Amino acid sequence: MAGGAVSNSTYISSTNTETKNSSYLFPFILVTSLFFLWALIHNLSPVLIPHLKKACQLTDLQSSLIDSAVFAAYFLMALPAGAVMRRFGYKTGIIFGLCLYALGAFLFIPAANSREYVFFLGALFVIATGLTFLETAANPYVTVLGSPQTATTRLNLAQSFNGVGAVLGPVIGARFILSGKELTKAQLDAMSPVQLQQYLSTEAGTVKIPYLVIGLVVLLVAVLFVFTKMPDVQETTDEAIDTSKSSGSIFRHKHLIAAIVTQFFYIGAQVGVNAFFIRFAKFSAGVPEKEAANLLGWVAGLGFMTGRFFGTFLMSKVKPQLLLTLYGLINVVLILTAMLCKGTIAIGAVLMVPFFMSIMFPTIFSLGLRGLGKDTKFGSSLLVMSIVGGAICPPLMGLISDASNIQMAYIVPLFCFAVVVWFGTKGYKLDAAASH
Template identity: 40%
Template sequence: MPASPPPAAQQNNNQALTVLTGLFFMLGFITCLNDILVPHLKAVFDLNYTQALLVQFCFFTAYAITSIPFGKFISRLGYKNGVIGGFLIAALGCVLFYPAAGSKAYGIFLGALFILASGITLLQVSGNPYVTLLAPPGKEARTLTLVQAFNSLGTTVAPLLGAFFILSGEVLTSAQQDALSAEELVRYQAEQAASVQVPYLILAGVLVVLALAVAFIRLPDAGKIAQDISAHQSEDKGSAWAYRHLVLGTVGIFCYVGAEVAIGSLLVSVMGLPDVAGMKDAHAAKYLSYYWGGAMVGRFLGSFLLNIFNPGKYLGFNAAVNVLLIATAMTQGGHVAMYSLLAIGFFNSIMFPTIFSLATRGLGKYTSAASGILSTAIVGGAAVPLIQGFVADHTTLLSSFWVPAVCYVYILYFGLVGHKADD
């Protein structure tokens, strides 16, 4: 374990951590807007659940394709350049929503989402290890949880703004669309698709401003900190892949992101079921803020509780509660199901930062490579929702929630046992 940094250095680190809160806010905001896009585009293009969840599939597949190359990019050019590049690539993806909407083609939307997600991936690969390296020794999980609370603030605000800008217009049912003439249907689809243009252009502008802000701010050299940690390691295994707790943590990230995204993507549809709440999409989207708001509250609270409780045991407890909440939703239905699924957001709160910090513990110079590996596992946000969508199409929507329940069972294992593999 490296020696604690001197007060001046730690103050500089605190300033850098403050800057990184803006990064995590935008990560949460943009990612959560997908939960608004799923029901919106499902209605506009008359898609089934599997087709609609291709939004999440394309977005999170970018993590699988680009994370490891981005990890190598960061190891050469530095974490700060990774953050700047991530903001600019994400801004380009947002700009491409404008021609995508004009094309009135679902496939073009998915392509723009992939580019946007590539920028978000670079931000993830840069930001998460940057925070753990700048954190005081032994406080990595607490610090990453606190900074990621601003990620949850973004996910809390996004459904409210998304509902206002994207879901405020009347969305016709499939039967109503069938009654339109060919010309009226094309015009209707164009109007609905265009409702995403202005919000994403605004996002593009914000992302460019953030890139410029980071470029002109002096930030600590996290690469040097990683090398200092390596110098104090008792054992160098030669590769990030040789650390078993990293491999098991990678599966944990896959399961966590997959479960969180699957639940968030389908909550609006669940609340629209007659035997649950029978809400319209615009109204249900406002309740989605409780799901993400719970994660925000849980992260702020968790940053305090992680000073008291063992991170692994705290992670395992939250995973066990989520399994029980899903079981309650599936068996009870009605408003009990709705509020049980919304409550999962609170217990999701500390999962990503805790899994990430436990999986990268003690990796030193392999931290950037490990971040690329872990960020690749965020592809769980593509795979798990698609699997659940397939199950929902062939059974019922509520019964499909056994899919994220299995994910939380694995996280329970990692929290109690898996992260200790290299101890």
């Protein structure tokens, strides 16, 4: 997912513990590649939004449905994906997920030929369904591919490839998808119908080769999984979910409810900030689309990746809720600056936001699960499902943009980060406050 992979899977154990850790090196590389593959798709979305807006002649609201298609798939398919894993195993689930991913990528070709926006959304939904399977399985696999003592280190290493995808996604999109031809409405109106259709078809067609290559690479990874011996990943019976042992409704945990609400808004902010950056850069500073996409990758993406490591270091010295509040306040100020200023100041403010977003998803997640006891796994599932915020907040931004402008649309992430600040100051301790 966009905020960094956090699995809601149960505790796992390996039945191949007698195998030497060195034999896990290639399987570990394969599983780690999954973290990059799903991050790549998420970070191509900010490129697809302005590109398909142009090629399919969409409003900002319509173009924002790209993120809605992706995150709706996560929300709708998370539980079915988990059921498939339990029934057929994690390796089978990964191979099935990769096949769906590849199929969705190949569907971009007929979608581009037809230039029908709904076909692009359908292709993205198929890809995201595949990603749901991959994210459900990847974390459990990483934890068993070696010594239990180094499981956390391996997981952090694998998750760092999310950051690589965050950097390379927009850069690849800038190089191979965006044409750099940004015609004004007057220029489009001056074209003959034949010239206009040729221009729009050419624009839509730039996605064919990149997504064909992506689909072929994903298929290759699927074949490698087929022929690679992977360890068994099993639930331990004593850790299986047993709701009969829960001492009441999970919704009695007020801080968990606060975390679910906050995670919903945080994911909405994270997706929305990046989704419309290329449009924002053009409106507020006249930055060309290719240059804006490169800035999104090399500055914002790299900032998000380094911010995760720096934030982890700070948490050894600062309480997580305090750091969350501070980062939330900083982002409120940055977004407000971006809304009120123009030029380099506005662009720079938005580009700094991902650095301070970097610790939010895992921090909200862990604070929400504190003290849940036997309800931890169910609470984890609810927190994961709250990423549906990524399907709802971008369309709200698109709606505001169509009614005013894209700069004013950033009031949505501004509100979302204000919710994060509330959670860091009060929301995380609602249960403790209620007990006094």
